[in-house]
Every structure is written in C-alpha cells, then in structure tokens.
Amino acid sequence: xxxxxxxxxxxxxxxxxxxxxxxxxxxxxxxxxxxxxxxxxxxxxxxxxxxxxxxxxxxxxxxxxxxxxxxxxxxxxxxxxxxxxxxxxxxxxxxxxxxxxxxxxxxxxxxxxxxxxxxxxxxxxxxxxxxxxxxxxxxxxxxxxxxxxxxxxxxxxxxxxxxxxxxxxxxxxxxxxxxxxxxxxxxxxxxxxxxxxxxxxxxxxxxxxxxxxxxxxxxxxxxxxxxxxxxxxxxxxxxxxxxxxxxxxxxxxxxxxxxxxxxxxxxxxxxxxxxxxxxxxxxxxxxxxxxxxxxxxxxxxxxxxxxxxxxx
Numbered sequence: 001x002x003x004x005x006x007x008x009x010x011x012x013x014x015x016x017x018x019x020x021x022x023x024x025x026x027x028x029x030x031x032x033x034x035x036x037x038x039x040x041x042x043x044x045x046x047x048x049x050x051x052x053x054x055x056x057x058x059x060x061x062x063x064x065x066x067x068x069x070x071x072x073x074x075x076x077x078x079x080x081x082x083x084x085x086x087x088x089x090x091x092x093x094x095x096x097x098x099x100x101x102x103x104x105x106x107x108x109x110x111x112x113x114x115x116x117x118x119x120x121x122x123x124x125x126x127x128x129x130x131x132x133x134x135x136x137x138x139x140x141x142x143x144x145x146x147x148x149x150x151x152x153x154x155x156x157x158x159x160x161x162x163x164x165x166x167x168x169x170x171x172x173x174x175x176x177x178x179x180x181x182x183x184x185x186x187x188x189x190x191x192x193x194x195x196x197x198x199x200x201x202x203x204x205x206x207x208x209x210x211x212x213x214x215x216x217x218x219x220x221x222x223x224x225x226x227x228x229x230x231x232x233x234x235x236x237x238x239x240x241x242x243x244x245x246x247x248x249x250x251x252x253x254x255x256x257x258x259x260x261x262x263x264x265x266x267x268x269x270x271x272x273x274x275x276x277x278x279x280x281x282x283x284x285x286x287x288x289x290x291x292x293x294x295x296x297x298x299x300x301x302x303x304x305x306x307x308x309x310x311x312x
Contacts, residue, residue, distance in 0.1 A: 017274055017278065028285050028286065030285060031282065038167070043277055045170040046166070047225075048174070049225045050218075050222050053219070054248040054252050056181075057217075058252050058264070059181075059191060059261055060190055060210065061260060063121065064117070066245070070098075070241070072242075073102070073135070074222070075229060075241075079230050082143040082144065082146075085146065086148070088148055088151045091152070095226065098223055099219040099223020099224070102124065103216040103218050105124060106121050107212030107216055132238055139238065140238070143235060155231035155232075169228065194260075194261025195261065195262035225241075250300065252269050253272065255270070255273075256272075283296065
C-alpha cells in the first residue's frame with residue numbers, strides 16, 4: 001500500500017493526463033484517432049520546446065516572462081530574411097542568435113545587475129515586444145513564395161514518415177535537456193542553485209555563470225519556437241507569442257517542478273505541456289468558445305500553483 005501511495009505521488013501528473021484522456025475519449029471518440037493525436041503533439045510541440053527552456057530557469061528559482069516576445073522577434077527576423085532571399089540555414093542561425101542574445105541579456109541583468117528575475121524579464125519582455133512592433137511596423141511579414149520560403153515552411157509543416165517535423169524537434173530538445181539535467185554536471189549545478197544558492201556559492205560554483213546559461217537556453221528555445229510557428233504559418237505576426245510565457249510556466253508547474261526551484265524535471269514538463277495540449281484540443285472538439293478556454297486554462301494554472309504551494 002505504501003509503495004502504491006509513493007507511485008501515485010511520484011506520477012500524479014501522468015495519472016492526471018491519462019484520466020483526462022480517458023474522460024475525453026469517452027465523451028468524444030474522435031479524440032483517440034491517429035490524426036488527432038498527431039495534431040495534439042504538433043500543437044504541443046512549440047509550448048513543449050519553450051517550456052523545456054523555462055524548466056531550466058525555474059529549477060534555479062527564476063522565471064522568464066520574455067519568451068513570448070523573444071519568439072515574436074525571432075520569428076519576424078527569420079521571416080524578413082527568408083522573404084529577402086537569405087538561405088534558410090543562415091536565417092535560422094541568425095534568428096536563434098537573437099534568442100541567445102536576449103536570453104544572455106536576461107541572465108546578465110539578473111546575475112550581474114542583481115535584478116529580480118520577474119522584474120528583469122518583465123522589462124525585457126516589454127522592450128522586445130516594442131522592438132518587434134517597430135521592426136514589423138505592426139504588420140505581419142510573409143516569408144514570400146520562393147524556393148527558400150518553401151524549404152523554410154517545411155520546418156513547421158513538413159512530414160517525415162508521416163509524422164510532423166515539429167514533433168521530431170520537440171523529442172530531440174526533450175532528450176538533450178533530459179540528458180543535461182540528469183547526467184551532466186551543469187544539470188547538477190542547476191538543481192544545486194535552485195535548492196540553496198548560498199551553499200552553492202560556498203561550494204565554489206560560479207552561480208552567475210549558471211544563471212546566464214539557463215536564461216540563454218530559455219532564449220534559444222523560445223527563438224526555436226518562433227522559427228517553428230513562423231515556418232508553419234509562412235508569416236510572422238507582430239503579436240505572436242502573446243501568453244506563451246504563461247503556457248510554458250503552467251506546463252512546468254503542472255509537471256511538478258517547484259516555482260521555488262530545485263525540485264522537478266523535464267519529464268514532468270512534457271507531461272504538463274501535454275495536459276495543456278489535450279485540454280485545448282478537447283475544448284476545440286467540443287466547440288467551446290475561446291473565451292471559456294482561456295477561463296479554464298487560468299483555473300488550471302491557479303490550481304497547479306496552489307498545489308505547488310501546498311507541497312512546501
């Protein structure tokens with residue numbers, strides 16, 4: 001009995017997901033079709049990629065509110081470059097570099113500037129959103145209709161073995177993050193920083209470097225999310241990514257990672273992202289208004305945060 005309790009405690013996010021899927025499949029048989037499951041995974045891929053970066057940040061006890069703005073700016077720059085005939089690989093590298101730069105800026109403000117993560121990333125979020133609006137002049141940027149744009153769109157809408165490419169990207173990101181957090185020295189430093197920063201400093205670990213690294217990872221993966229969504233839509237929207245930071249935080253918390261840092265992991269984050277994806281998909285299948293979807297999503301986030309607080 002004790003082992004069963006321990007199992008339920010350790011895997012509660014997975015159990016919630018399975019129960020959720022069972023109920024929705026009972027209500028709507030279309031839910032369990034292969035095409036719908038692939039659709040859920042593809043829709044979840046962007047949030048999963050961003051939430052993976054957010055997991056690194058939250059494990060250190062921080063938070064990154066700028067991921068949505070980073071996604072929008074990186075996507076806008078990628079779309080602009082593609083429309084001007086830039087090679088796909090070069091446009092992708094530049095867009096990812098933008099994300100890395102924004103993430104590093106967050107890390108520097110927090111580690112060297114001694115700003116609270118919430119304040120620093122809130123300021124950067126507003127700054128980058130404004131920069132995106134200036135860059136796009138408030139209008140969508142199409143990737144055009146060239147060989148380059150067709151190749152670029154495959155990143156977001158292409159298939160390999162009948163499975164959408166964004167799902168492969170999500171799996172690769174997940175595996176790398178899992179290995180780093182579980183088997184690499186950097187992962188141990190991330191957990192140590194989240195558990196006790198003062199003790200981590202005394203043990204000789206450069207905590208400033210770790211903070212800059214985790215925010216850089218978050219910025220990089222937010223930019224990757226921007227590339228995927230821009231490629232899928234073949235255009236960049238100036239307001240893209242609005243609210244994505246909340247979805248990413250919700251996925252991390254739903255997956256069992258503590259907002260106080262030091263507890264959790266990447267596996268839970270993927271399950272958390274799937275819970276949100278399944279919730280969105282089921283509400284769409286039941287033709288629930290987007291207003292009510294937002295309401296329910298907010299309730300889910302509140303419950304997750306309350307449960308996180310209760311665990312402490």
